[in-house]
Amino acid sequence: MALDLVTLMSLFESPAPPNGSSPLGAPDLLRIKQLEEQASTLRNSVICAFNQLLDLKDLNTGVHSTRLAEWGMRVGQELGLEEAELQNLEVAALLHDIGKVGIPDAILRKPGRLEPEEYALMKKHPEYGWAVLRMLPGFERAALHILHHHESFDGKGYPAGLKNTEIPVVSRIVCVIDAFDAMVSSRPYRKGLPYQEAVRRLTEASGTQFDPVVVQSFLSFAEAEMSPVFAAAGTSVSSAL
Numbered sequence: 001m002a003l004d005l006v007t008l009m010s011l012f013e014s015p016a017p018p019n020g021s022s023p024l025g026a027p028d029l030l031r032i033k034q035l036e037e038q039a040s041t042l043r044n045s046v047i048c049a050f051n052q053l054l055d056l057k058d059l060n061t062g063v064h065s066t067r068l069a070e071w072g073m074r075v076g077q078e079l080g081l082e083e084a085e086l087q088n089l090e091v092a093a094l095l096h097d098i099g100k101v102g103i104p105d106a107i108l109r110k111p112g113r114l115e116p117e118e119y120a121l122m123k124k125h126p127e128y129g130w131a132v133l134r135m136l137p138g139f140e141r142a143a144l145h146i147l148h149h150h151e152s153f154d155g156k157g158y159p160a161g162l163k164n165t166e167i168p169v170v171s172r173i174v175c176v177i178d179a180f181d182a183m184v185s186s187r188p189y190r191k192g193l194p195y196q197e198a199v200r201r202l203t204e205a206s207g208t209q210f211d212p213v214v215v216q217s218f219l220s221f222a223e224a225e226m227s228p229v230f231a232a233a234g235t236s237v238s239s240a241l
């Protein structure tokens with residue numbers, strides 16, 4: 001069955017009857033429910049498809065990515081984000097680096113330090129991700145959050161140099177969990193940092209690079225949540241990961 005948003009809109013726009021009773025009958029409500037389910041299924045399919053794309057480019061960080069999305073959601077819940085914003089947060093956490101698909105492999109996989117022009121190109125990935133996701137109805141907000149996931153709390157980030165609460169809260173959350181993920185994940189050319197060292201660096205940059213409220217929220221549950229994950233991966237929180 002095709003997604004019939006025109007029908008859905010027309011049902012919502014029906015004038016209320018004078019006696020104040022619901023303008024929608026049981027068949028209408030059933031139809032709305034069906035359409036909502038279709039929209040949700042379509043949305044999840046898009047997320048899965050893009051995740052597959054990240055896997056194909058080896059841009060997912062394996063065991064961490066889904067868990068980190070969950071932790072991002074947990075921070076979002078603690079900070080009181082509304083349900084719609086939490087859904088955007090999930091998308092932004094999972095797909096924040098989708099724009100790296102547009103970065104040449106020679107730069108993505110370069111083991112050493114990037115040259116200034118290579119780094120300048122790498123810094124384009126939030127804009128690339130935004131440009132793709134904003135084309136999809138329902139993903140516009142998440143696209144904006146992805147655009148700003150490398151802003152810095154003190155205004156020294158990119159692409160817009162936003163600071164403090166100018167940065168969307170979802171982007172501030174993704175920034176912290178993304179940085180943490182990058183620190184503890186091993187790469188072919190370097191070993192991930194031990195958990196405690198990653199925590200020290202997050203704390204050190206709290207208030208400059210990172211939103212201190214987000215860091216505090218994340219660290220309040222991070223260690224307890226992380227032990228089973230790293231144990232399953234054959235490491236421990238206290239050892240090099």
Ligand SMILES: [Fe+2]
Pocket residue numbers: 096097125149150178
């Ligand atoms: Fe990124």
